[in-house]
Amino acid sequence: MRRWFFLGAACAAAAALGTAGGAQAQDVKIGFILPMTGQQQSTGRQEAAAAKLYMAQHGDTVAGKKVVLIVKDDGAVPDNTKRIAQDLIVNDKVTFLAGFGVTPAALAVAPLASEGKTPEIVTAAGTSIITEKSPYIARTSFTLAQSTVPMADWAAQNGIKKVVSMVSDYAPGADAEKSFKDEFTKKGGQVLDSIRFPLANPDFAPFLQRAADQKPDAIFVFVPSGQGGIFVKQFVERGLDKAGIKIIGPGDVTDDDLLNGMGDAVVGTITAHFYSADHDSPANKAFVAAFKAANNGMRPNFMAVSAYDGMHLIYEALNKAGKTDGDSLIAAAKGMAWESPRGPVSIDPDTRDIVQNVYIRKVEKKNGELYNVEFATFPNIKDPIKAAVAK
Amino acid sequence: MLTILYDGIAYGMLLFVLACGLSVTLGLMNFINLAHGAFAMAGGYCTVFLVNRLGLPFALGLPIAFLITALIGGLFERTLYVHVYARSHLDQVLFTIGLVFMSVAAVDYTMGSSQQFVQIPEALQGQFEVDGIGMGKYRLLIIVICGLLTVALQLILAKTRFGSRLRAAVDDQRVARGLGINVGAVFGITFAFGSGLAGLGGALGAEILGLDPTFPLKYMIYFLIVVTVGGTSSITGPFFASILLGIGDVAGKYYVPKLGAFVIYAIMIIVLIWRPQGLFARGAAR
Numbered sequence: 075m076r077r078w079f080f081l082g083a084a085c086a087a088a089a090a091l092g093t094a095g096g097a098q099a100q101d102v103k104i105g106f107i108l109p110m111t112g113q114q115q116s117t118g119r120q121e122a123a124a125a126k127l128y129m130a131q132h133g134d135t136v137a138g139k140k141v142v143l144i145v146k147d148d149g150a151v152p153d154n155t156k157r158i159a160q161d162l163i164v165n166d167k168v169t170f171l172a173g174f175g176v177t178p179a180a181l182a183v184a185p186l187a188s189e190g191k192t193p194e195i196v197t198a199a200g201t202s203i204i205t206e207k208s209p210y211i212a213r214t215s216f217t218l219a220q221s222t223v224p225m226a227d228w229a230a231q232n233g234i235k236k237v238v239s240m241v242s243d244y245a246p247g248a249d250a251e252k253s254f255k256d257e258f259t260k261k262g263g264q265v266l267d268s269i270r271f272p273l274a275n276p277d278f279a280p281f282l283q284r285a286a287d288q289k290p291d292a293i294f295v296f297v298p299s300g301q302g303g304i305f306v307k308q309f310v311e312r313g314l315d316k317a318g319i320k321i322i323g324p325g326d327v328t329d330d331d332l333l334n335g336m337g338d339a340v341v342g343t344i345t346a347h348f349y350s351a352d353h354d355s356p357a358n359k360a361f362v363a364a365f366k367a368a369n370n371g372m373r374p375n376f377m378a379v380s381a382y383d384g385m386h387l388i389y390e391a392l393n394k395a396g397k398t399d400g401d402s403l404i405a406a407a408k409g410m411a412w413e414s415p416r417g418p419v420s421i422d423p424d425t426r427d428i429v430q431n432v433y434i435r436k437v438e439k440k441n442g443e444l445y446n447v448e449f450a451t452f453p454n455i456k457d458p459i460k461a462a463v464a465k
Numbered sequence: 466m467l468t469i470l471y472d473g474i475a476y477g478m479l480l481f482v483l484a485c486g487l488s489v490t491l492g493l494m495n496f497i498n499l500a501h502g503a504f505a506m507a508g509g510y511c512t513v514f515l516v517n518r519l520g521l522p523f524a525l526g527l528p529i530a531f532l533i534t535a536l537i538g539g540l541f542e543r544t545l546y547v548h549v550y551a552r553s554h555l556d557q558v559l560f561t562i563g564l565v566f567m568s569v570a571a572v573d574y575t576m577g578s579s580q581q582f583v584q585i586p587e588a589l590q591g592q593f594e595v596d597g598i599g600m601g602k603y604r605l606l607i608i609v610i611c612g613l614l615t616v617a618l619q620l621i622l623a624k625t626r627f628g629s630r631l632r633a634a635v636d637d638q639r640v641a642r643g644l645g646i647n648v649g650a651v652f653g654i655t656f657a658f659g660s661g662l663a664g665l666g667g668a669l670g671a672e673i674l675g676l677d678p679t680f681p682l683k684y685m686i687y688f689l690i691v692v693t694v695g696g697t698s699s700i701t702g703p704f705f706a707s708i709l710l711g712i713g714d715v716a717g718k719y720y721v722p723k724l725g726a727f728v729i730y731a732i733m734i735i736v737l738i739w740r741p742q743g744l745f746a747r748g749a750a751r
Contacts, residue, residue: 111573113578115573115578115579270722270723277673279476279715280719283469283719311601335579337584
């Protein structure tokens with residue numbers, strides 16, 4: 075008797091909760107899945123702040139609908155990402171999925187995006203193949219090759235003939251090494267040696283010594299964001315900069331988020347990347363000022379601008395499509411172009427990947443802080459890996 | 466070539482300072498303290514806080530990091546560890562791993578998860594060129610400090626009353642207690658000192674190994690290898706083991722970069738097959 079009473083009460087409660095949730099059927103929910111804890115925490119922190127800034131600046135109503143931002147932490151573990159994405163699609167009925175701090179996270183969710191017909195806006199992960207895994211994926215962040223190929227071009231055009239490539243031994247490192255080497259040798263340069271060090275690497279000393287002994291003009295380096303400072307410090311400690319060897323590489327090494335903590339040893343490092351907090355445009359100056367004001371003086375980095383642009387893409391796609399189903403939204407996103415704080419960007423209608431300027435920058439000290447100062451531009455770079463295949 | 470030797474010795478010395486506390490604890494108390502790396506991390510973060518935020522000179526930051534970590538070690542020993550001494554090794558492992566996770570989360574929460582860079586003084590940056598060997602100034606400091614520490618530790622062990630009490634307690638705890646040695650106090654002081662050394666090692670190593678909240682998990686394996694290869698019944702065992710491992714690791718990475726990181730494990734496997742109790746240990750007393 076009592077058991078039936080409790081069962082009945084539980085059903086009534088569940089029904090009440092269910093209907094309470096249904097009142098917001100007109101809302102557009104954006105599910106941002108970011109690594110807010112763990113090693114990639116800096117990515118999550120920057121991106122969540124940027125997404126919130128965009129909403130604060132542009133309001134929370136788009137095309138007559140209320141936009142709700144949901145930020146979830148996956149700790150950069152793909153199993154978590156998949157589970158959270160499933161929950162967001164089925165229970166929260168999100169209109170967009172966004173974020174994805176590492177490549178495996180973005181890849182894990184691709185089949186869910188296809189099945190649920192939910193647009194997946196990648197605002198962090200950088201491996202080339204991601205956008206090919208589902209027709210519902212669009213990217214506003216970057217691909218690693220977009221940075222390494224112009225770096226190779228610039229190096230070949232500026233008297234650097236012999237390079238030793240040093241990368242961390244994991245997928246993005248291998249991507250960087252290969253795309254740099256292919257382009258650099260095509261432009262007439264010579265890669266003397268390709269050194270890979272373990273991802274959890276205590277000490278760069280022996281690798282640096284080996285690279286230095288081959289007397290290259292420059293060392294091409296790619297390491298995950300936290301290790302860049304240590305690498306450059308040990309490079310300078312060994313006196314390699316005085317031996318005339320330059321450091322070149324994608325801008326992950328001189329991440330704006332960590333740059334000031336790296337010390338003066340990194341001044342002079344040349345990198346190629348799509349965003350510097352120092353980028354001289356009115357849009358960027360406004361973005362950086364607003365970001366710092368809202369976040370205790372924290373400087374935005376390339377992850378923040380990727381999330382900011384991701385929100386812009388979402389808002390504009392909603393405005394243009396007028397409808398909220400996945401197919402219309404992705405169709406609206408294709409070919410969209412706008413002026414981002416990083417420069418002019420567009421979404422390639424064929425690959426749904428981002429097309430953007432890549433800048434060559436040098437680390438300089440300005441007003442007591444370290445900045446990546448841009449001095450050369452490679453305009454409108456599409457992802458070279460997919461472009462080569464398309465040819 | 467000789468630069469590699471120099472770098473290897475510096476790296477080995479650093480490993481020694483970090484690991485010798487663990488070796489003594491394991492040999493003395495038969496207690497597996499996997500949270501040893503957490504004390505090293507604490508020392509590193511102390512120094513970062515003192516030198517970067519409070520502006521203290523680096524030379525002052527190091528001894529203060531040692532003292533603070535030794536105090537934390539002593540405190541934990543009296544309040545937490547003392548309850549786990551009599552338990553099985555599995556319980557000790559579970560307990561200390563739990564401590565590691567708590568320390569990682571605590572540091573992550575308070576200091577953030579990004580890499581920390583210690584601002585070392587100008588005088589320690591760069592290197593000397595001696596006879597074609599590039600000798601990094603900071604690594605020279607490590608070699609000097611760790612060398613002095615080794616000599617001091619050996620002297621304490623061999624020439625002081627405390628040292629003889631410690632050696633007696635390591636050899637046979639029950640008889641030492643029977644002779645009136647306060648083994649509990651010896652444990653406490655040794656544990657605190659060992660943790661302090663780990664903290665000093667973490668502070669020194671921040672420049673070379675990097676410092677972030679996952680430090681204890683990343684480097685624990687290296688400390689354990691030093692202790693395993695060196696044996697736990699003396700100071701000289703881990704000392705020579707860490708020099709051997711340091712040179713092996715650096716040389717391996719220089720000559721065969723693809724396999725270089727594996728050299729350290731290969732050495733451990735070979736040593737364990739040849740002498741399971743470690744290079745310099747006597748056979749197990751119990």
